[in-house]
Amino acid sequence: GSGTRSRDLKPWMIGLLVVLSLTVVAVTIGLLVHFLVPRQKTEYYRGTFKISDLRVNSNSGQSSTYQFKDLKEMSEYLNLISVKFPAFQNHQPEKGCGKRVVPLIVNRIMSGVIAAKAAWPWQASLQRDNVHQCGGTLISNTWLVTAAHCFKKSANPREWTVSFGNKINPPLMKRNIKRIIVHEKYHSPAREYDIAVVQFSPRVTFSDDIRRICLPEASASFQSNATVYITGFGALFYGGESQNDLREARLKMISNEVCKQPQVYGNDIKFGMFCAGYLEGIYDACRGDSGGPLVAKDLKDTWYLIGIVSWGDNCGQRNKPGVYTDVIYYRNWIASKTGL
Template sequence: IASGVIAPKAAWPWQASLQYDNIHQCGATLISNTWLVTAAHCFQKYKNPHQWTVSFGTKINPPLMKRNVRRFIIHEKYRSAAREYDIAVVQVSSRVTFSDDIRQICLPEASASFQPNLTVHITGFGALYYGGESQNDLREARVKIISDDVCKQPQVYGNDIKPGMFCAGYMEGIYDACRGDAGGPLVTRDLKDTWYLIGIVSWGDNCGQKDKPGVYTQVTYYRNWIASKTGI
């Protein structure tokens, strides 16, 4: 997370680290005691589920809890050359035990909508700047949803913004997701203090650059797909 701060313990209990051969690759978000949601592009290189693990807690080492991956399901329409359909669900081999530090987040209804300028939160173990290394401590930052009208301007991302994507951050840059944050959560809370997963860190140009905000997979757009794969 570019310009983020270290997250307090138990602040984001649904955040997970997806690891291949015990090395952090991506973030993921716990949506039940057996399923997580992440980005499809996380599995581009490494296809064997048995070498993936998921760890929980605000530190990668030592983790609060670890689970093996039983399987992952990548969206059928995902193609690595494009950035569309960048969503996958991950099933762990044994149930996660919930505690103050580890629990699921709610998914919004498919019909829910979230307005531009809404303040949302991103978290992750990713780099602090473009080209940097992943971090052992979870970091957090506050960003704002950016309207499609703004994000589709030619100097921003133009026609690269497709249905099922949205932008968040600031046009002046600074606060952003970065490499290693991909697959992780963008969340907001409602008036009743319930937290919802509304975005999945997907792509962006560099980290925290002017006119290049982060681009996120829109959870409501894929809500029915998630339900069809996980029953959630």
């Protein structure tokens, strides 16, 4: 009688509306949970990590070059690794080791480019009577690795100092040498066992400009043609003088098969040595670079010391690449002397 029409909803329509409403609410809640609530993911590290074509076993066991026969074998291996190496967030290999604040911008130290400040914070300059003699690499806040032949004239710690930073003068920091340990089997003019560790005092405090590099495990191995980097204060040409500014260059690993060819170095390449550079010459280590680092980085931009500048015929000469002491070969010796 009032003129207002009342529309009765049938039961099936009410049911449909309820179902639609609940569906919308459920989808909305689901989306909110998906995007807003942090998910609990289980992450695992693989048993191998790559250092610019190096393969290292995370469990410090044997070399990890695996050939899987089928997917089942790979699945079983990954399940085993999942148990052994549970991940945790923000994992670093070792705190502060092998990390740098400057991004990598190396074009291709002879003919290398001047390094940016803090680009290679583990580089050291070993000086005798305050004159640069050799490079060195910081492996802890009190230890360096360098070449044994740097101490042919004198291994008296009182005659030596070490400075840090990307310039020799003025040095960023200077320290006195406390102990020089040359490999017991090194005897000049032979080139085998060309490695030494040096302890300085007082210890350094790490900063953006001064940091230690990571040492690879003794079980590591590398592939030929890996990309590596060399740094040093050495001469720009054979017979030249050391440079005040740190220089850097990008090199390639050269296989022992190639390096032992008669036109290269033949039988002069012995155990504990490897070649890096270019057979066409140009980029190479030179006088004053001796003892300095040859480094490579892994996929997480962590840097490892791979080689120590040891010897070569002249500098940047065709078919005469630089020869380096193999840090992996002497890894256990380093540990025995330094505890690192």
